[in-house]
Amino acid sequence: MRFSIASSLLLLTGAASAASSWGFTDGSVTVASKKTGQTATNKFSEQKPTKNALVLGHTDTIKVSLTTTEASKAKRPHQAFLVLTESTGLEAPYPLNIKASGKGTVEITHKDLPVQLLLSDTPIKANLVLGSFGSSKPLISPVFDIEIQLDPNTPAPQYEAPLRYGPRAQINHIFRADPKSPPKIISLAFVLAILAAIPTLFLGWLALGANVYHISKALGAAPVSHAVFFGSIIAIEGTFFLYYSTWNLFQTLPVIGLLGAVSFLSGTKALSEVQSRRLAGERLAGFKTGTLDMTACQSGPPDDVALVVAMVVEDGDTYMMDGARWELFVTSKSSDFYDGG
Secondary structure (H helix, E strand, C coil): CHHHHHHHHHHHHHHHHHHCEEEEEEEEEEEEECCCCCEEEEEEECCECCCCCEEECCCEEEEEEEEEEECCEECCCCEEEEEEECCCCCEEEEECEECCCCEEEEEECHHHCCHHHHCCCCCEEEEEEEECCCCCECEEEEEEEEEECCCCCCCCCCCCCCCCCCCCCCCCCCCCCCCCCCCHHHHHHHHHHHHHHHHHHHHHHHHHCCCCCCHHHHHHHCHHHHHHHHHHHHHHHHHHHHHHHCCCHHHHHHHHHHHHHHHHHHHHHHHHHHHHHHHCCCCCCCECEEEEECCCCCCCCCCCCCCCCEEECCCCCCCCCCCCEEEEECCCCCCCCECCC
16 A cells, blocks of 8 residues: 555646646758758757757748647746757757747847858757746757768858957067257257357347346345256256257156246245335436426427327316426437436
8 A cells, every 4th residue: 555655646746747847849950051942840849959960051040930839738947948059068049930830930130140050060969949937847958969061162261269258468568769969060050050159149139129138136135946947947948958869758757847837936035126116117227307397398399209108187188288388208418417337
């Protein structure tokens, strides 16, 4: 009695296991050639693939048809794929179009295959994968093999390996050589041009009436600012010469930064002192301010007055009226206004 119960339980367990697995029926694969119009159909079932490998030419189409089942009843699974696997392990899945009745199909041509599968020298294995939610066991079953035939009249497809992250070959950096100086003749030409500009500058100042009378007064009012400012300008020029001759950029930049800060601070003080003399009217060296009584000059200023700067009106709007007086900066050599500068 005990043996009968155990046997019954074993049979029930096997039946439940068989009833809760996915499968398929009516499996067939058809190879249709567009070039010749011929078709060839082969049958397959669970774990029983076709005997011979299928030949897929460049104009052929493979069509797989079957009916999926769960517990021997036609049913549509949640997932149904035909997976093609190359000898290196590369896989390409193709989902089946399955209806609610469980009938499903999928078609494959050359254009649907990746380049790696098209260039495979060994037959490609096709496996059917079925699965869904619930406790039913999924199915992975080999169904057939495929041999790829390329068009001999067209070049074979090219494959470029994708970029894969991993250790790469060591990179040895080769830094570019330091730039060389230009030919000496060119350098000398520019040096002479710069040196020639210095006397030209001084001659231009003299021709335009450079103000050199206040040098002693400027140095007396702010000796440190003027001396440091002028010295920093000379030092910057010397630094540029060292950079041209021997120094590199990393040696030059800190020195230029320091001298630039010194030049800015001292130049601010020096220019403030110059501004104070300009506002005080002391920048017109060699000339003095005077007044001219215009009462007797009804027709205008005298001929020896070259420049009228400002007018102070005592009684009236213009110098033509009586009592008008003009405050002048004059450039004539009249002994009344010229200061001998």
